[in-house]
Amino acid sequence: MDVMQSLIRECRSGIPDMVRAGAAAEGIDPAALARAVAAGRVVIPVNPRRTAPPCPIGEGCRVRVNVNVGTSGILCDEGLEVEKAKAALACGADTLMDLSTAGDLRNLRKRILTLPAPVGTVPVYEAVRRAGSAADVDADCLFRVIRDHCHDGVDFLTLHCGVNREALEALKADPRIMGVVSRGGAFHLAMMVQRGEENPLSAEFEYLLEILADEGVVISLGDGMRPGALVDAERLAKTTEYLTVGRLAKRAMAAGVQRMIEGPGHIPLGQIGHNILTIKEVTDHAPLYLLGPLVTDLAPGYDHVVAAIGGAVACMHGADFLCMVSPSEHLALPRIEDIVEGTRVTKIAAHIGDTMRRPQALWEPRERAMAEARRALDWERQFTCALYADPARKIHARDGDLDTCSMCGELCAVKMIRELFEKEGTAGKE
């Protein structure tokens, strides 16, 4: 397993093939991408045991979208989770995470790993399952699961290394209404409190890095202390974890392990900027992966929209990777239609993020093509330019095959102005 363990080092001296392929897919300069990987500002999660398409995540790259799938104790239908994963990819999801907690975990993981995208997991879920309860998970059990996931071909692992004694003390010193809302974070706290031990991912972080370096797997430093409510956003546990994660991010780089960072959570819109900038600062600008941020708690059923607002703004400040939030967030395990709606809305937020982050030449042509199609009232061309043609076509078609749309009919401003300027001999066009 020599190929991946050294991707960071290889990028210091040249441009590996995987980086060339990733750069081509991104439309960016391969040498710049190699420098960004070498500096830890971009990760490319590809387990060398399988061949997921290279999906660079970080500075200069498109904002990527991950979609979570997975069984729960209440709804456990492996076939359905595979269908959800396929539906997500059909909507343009860039990566998948399998967060299953019930059923034949390994079998489902292997099925999801056959799909053409980088796949992530949260090994502590399976450790709890194997041990029977969080209190029964010891370091051996946890590291065994981590190794198994690497061997199965998982490309990135969410590991809650920042949930340590210091974080627990911060949580007690400055309590929060929602306590801890990260499932992985909660498992680790339960292990720590009930066993009276430090989190093994923290205590044996160097050993963890050895495994990941051997396996060429990316670590995603989980945000077990992310606030679970707007009113919890300014409590100490969150920033304590930022600092811990920042130290661990440096150690991962030193060990040649690609790492990214997971960030909040539930925070008010006005606090996104300094949170993102703080995380970027303390982690030497590691790629940042966000769930949300959710910028209000008052809109269950519409959390996909709330997360899109928070996510787009987070991208303004440097977030790189958005986790899909579905309309069923906080309410239920998503159904396929929730996955589709959530993925579309998150991808729209990611594209809006791209308009902030990427050179104009990389996003403007498609926006320009849409404007030209609209000017021409060429509906098929509009649908081709659209991120999602089907919902647009369906709405437009419902009132018949119209030249304009049923909003304005003959009073269409675009049509009026086009005709007016054509009559006058002045092209209102570049």
Add this chain to the structure above:
Amino acid sequence: MDVMQSLIRECRSGIPDMVRAGAAAEGIDPAALARAVAAGRVVIPVNPRRTAPPCPIGEGCRVRVNVNVGTSGILCDEGLEVEKAKAALACGADTLMDLSTAGDLRNLRKRILTLPAPVGTVPVYEAVRRAGSAADVDADCLFRVIRDHCHDGVDFLTLHCGVNREALEALKADPRIMGVVSRGGAFHLAMMVQRGEENPLSAEFEYLLEILADEGVVISLGDGMRPGALVDAERLAKTTEYLTVGRLAKRAMAAGVQRMIEGPGHIPLGQIGHNILTIKEVTDHAPLYLLGPLVTDLAPGYDHVVAAIGGAVACMHGADFLCMVSPSEHLALPRIEDIVEGTRVTKIAAHIGDTMRRPQALWEPRERAMAEARRALDWERQFTCALYADPARKIHARDGDLDTCSMCGELCAVKMIRELFEKEGTAGKE
């Protein structure tokens, strides 16, 4: 008609009853609200001929949401438009605009004016209808319609006074792909070009102010030059109109006429800040009413989400009033379900805007109540705290009457942590 024409002046010397009522509804200090009205930083659109509930719009007030309804030449069902207006109010819309262009315009307007909210119109639509075409609309016709709308009880009028020769020259000098996408703006340009005359709303602005002062009706200075595509956002016509509108806003204040400003349009997320701040600066911080901004053109069918992202960010920078955008924007006249979806999503953006603009004491208690309900896993209380209970209840109920939710089941982090800290004797709670 003495009551309203002097609201600005009355506020200079005291606190009119309407301002007291508005302040009570906002939870703000009546004297501060009176000062803001006197300074033109807040408007209260109430036609003295009817008794719409006072809805202050501007600095220090909640972000308000307007919903447009109205017939078109293709879909003309007056009863349906009244139903849409009622559905919008049921979703929390603060104001309504009747943008009808077909059917019995006056009859429909009068029906909408029976509803308990401020109502706005765009008189030039009816002027074109009466005259037969834009080219046949003269100043007399237009001012007659304006007076009729005032007499019918309309509370605010969108008038495209900034669409003048200067704007037309800017449009020609620095053309745009989409030309002009404002229907009212297009009518005025057609009048100007085809009649070879200045826009009467610009040429006879003082006369217009006399009518509005007499009638106590708010002017909403329309943005006929708003860009209709991201790639048109930096063209000259837009900023030329800002400057014109800024001058007119000062003249309106001098005449004691309450005024607000309408703003863009289609602009990239990163350009919202300076656009909002420029408009606020040149208009002496007049209340700002936005359609969008739409921050990508690639998401027809999801423009409600795109507008929510743009609108929430605009509120960060000072926008006061958001116009609902529905999923059918750019595609079709909205149906009732589009109005419901669009209004909910726009209201969510407005609430997120409030978290940026308003003192914490005015928005935090409900967020806190939701966090406490979530901690308690008290679903009914969560639905009560939610902006929209029904969609949330429907999603949660679909997997049965569960204590937790079907996402995590017994592995619910909130439950685990609550039990863990209770066992340990440490309340993870403030």
